[in-house]
Amino acid sequence: MSLEVHSLGCRLNLAESEQLRALLASADDLVVVNSCAVTAEAVRQTRQTIRRARRARPDARLLVTGCAAEVERDALSAMPEVDGLIANTAKLDPRAWNVPAPAAPLRPIGYTRGFVQVQNGCDHACTFCVIPQGRGVSRSRPVADVLAEVALHLDAGVREIVLTGVDLTSWGSDLPGTPRLGQLCEAILARFAALPRLRLSSVDGAEVDDTLFDLLAAETRMMPHLHLSLQSGDDMILKRMKRRHSRADAIALVERLRARRPDLSIGADLIAGFPTESEAMHGQSLSIIQTLDVVHGHVFAYSPRPATPAARMPQVPIATIRARAAELRRAVAHQRAAWLGRLIGTPLAVLAERGGTGHSAQFAPVVLPENTAPGALFSLTPSRVVEGMLQ
Template identity: 35%
Template sequence: MIREHPESVVVVMGCYAQTAPGDVLGIEGVDLVLGTQDRMKMLEWLEQVTTERKPQNAVHEIWEAEEFEELPQLSEEHRTRALLKIQEGCNQFCTYCIIPYARGPLRSRLPENALAEARRLVEAGYPEIVLTGIHTGYYGQDLRGELGEEWNLAHLVRELVKIPGLCRLRLSSIEPMEYTPALIESIVSSDKVCPHLHVPLQSGSDRILTRMNRPYTLHEYRDLLERLRQRIPNLAVTTDIIAGFPGETEDDHAATLEFVKACGFSGINVFPYSKRKGTPAANFPDQVSRQLKAQRVKDLLLAARVSQEEYVRYFIGKPVEVLIEWIDSQGCALGYTPHYIQVKIPANEAGRPWTPRHFVTVVLEKGMVGRV
């Protein structure tokens, strides 16, 4: 790339740049290391790099960050669902995770800014907004006492669903301990909030959860799912599992498989444990071999497929609402239901092409189901 564009300036940003700026700056051809903050100052730094003609390290201590960094919303006309970031940083320090070291402390976006961007997205034609963040459920904790009223995720959801023209509001990953009674009430009180919640589990062994520094037990997790399903019929629950965490025994793995099967997840993201330099777990002595991690991933993926099929079976033969996201080369429409079931709809028999960002109701057939 540098040979093809010798006059270009190479800028490296992101988590690796934040946690190892010296290593990144040592890479031949890198001109500027910026990390995960101060990105709005990029033009200033580019001017300095071009003027001084020497590489610059613009990274500073991430735990000095105190405010959510507002970045301009980029136009993405090919997207149907708009992502609305409301929070940055994490104070949890799970033993396997580099995010607190790379993204810094909890910082919530001011509610007036989040609501204003949501209105702009709706006006731009996005029928669905997905709330995102690092520790989304803790939104507002750092704003207490600053705004004259208490703001949390429950309050923000109540305000967002009032926006005229917004059809769907989807919540991204929210940790088990973050589902407060107020948040659950906000979810169930509006039909705009999608009946799909992502609740990370990570392991089905209490012993491993403790080693991960996850602040809940399996009993608490199971109790949460029961409370959510009592309030939200046919709720889709997706989750994350880490396979082969240091110290995970065959008994721990078997317990995770059994717990996963009992939870009735509609979708599961499975990841083999991967060392992150600088995290406690990277130095744990009882690392699991790559071969064993690969086998455990296969076991969990099989359980995930069975669980998804069992969940989707309820909807077969029933009408479902699909938000069309894109059209394939054969004219078939692909989109998602509120429960995050991917549906493939055959080409329109009437000859009219399907249109992205439009809703259509179809009777779901088994051959139409993609993934959850």
């Protein structure tokens, strides 16, 4: 058997996994696990994936890369199923895999949505986060490199580009002239007039520059979908996390954007049970879900990560953390159901994907009409919601 790549965690890992599939396409009998370490649960899933892959491919060479390969290096290397680890910072270097360097730029696999990594690493020091240990300092890709990769995706038939990064909105801070993410988005849209859809992965609201704001508010090819690295709705918890925004900052940003683009959908990352979190503080996170109308939620049950300041703070009981995480997920599900209901009867711009589904510009999931070709862009007016999807 040939190459098999398992990807866990963030959209950036998904983007890197696609690059790995292209880089290692000629590899013989190789399994790669591109791991995640953002929570203890992510590490557990990584170990589970490794064991499952080994059972399925007992004779293959199994290599692990990704954040867990850095943060949990000793534990993963001691697993009998693992043949070796590849440093996360070297995962896209052919020399790390002992394969020839590609003679030409890697062409992406032909999907309808292309993930383009424009930034890696992080210079911030959020007290809960282990990712800087796994990814290193912030590093931005030059505009020319990003444009070259976007061109490859478009040549392969991709209709939507998603920009990804560990700290996406810090893009440009280490480049000459310190450009901002809005300038990169402008450059992409200007160079590729035929690109119908440009989307952002998770962003830090504190770093949204004026140009990026204007694009999100008014540019029709910039998707009306903003996923905020929010983490909490309580100011004291945000301060203890060392986040750079307040509750009021997040609310003001969304209100300003929605005033100019009413169809904007909001997503958010939220952590349940951060150390010292009281019931009242948890209530602030619950209420901001309704205030911002969060319809795309990534809820994480807090778990202490190695060598992070939060791990030394007074911890919330595990049962309480789990209960609060479930409550946050129910709150998001309530907002999401109401949102999908409001979209019934509304014409939506939909990108068809594989498997008989697609997504609207606002990232609402849609069941496609029969025989819709992947990659097709069309208008659809849903008449009902079926199992959480518009139809």
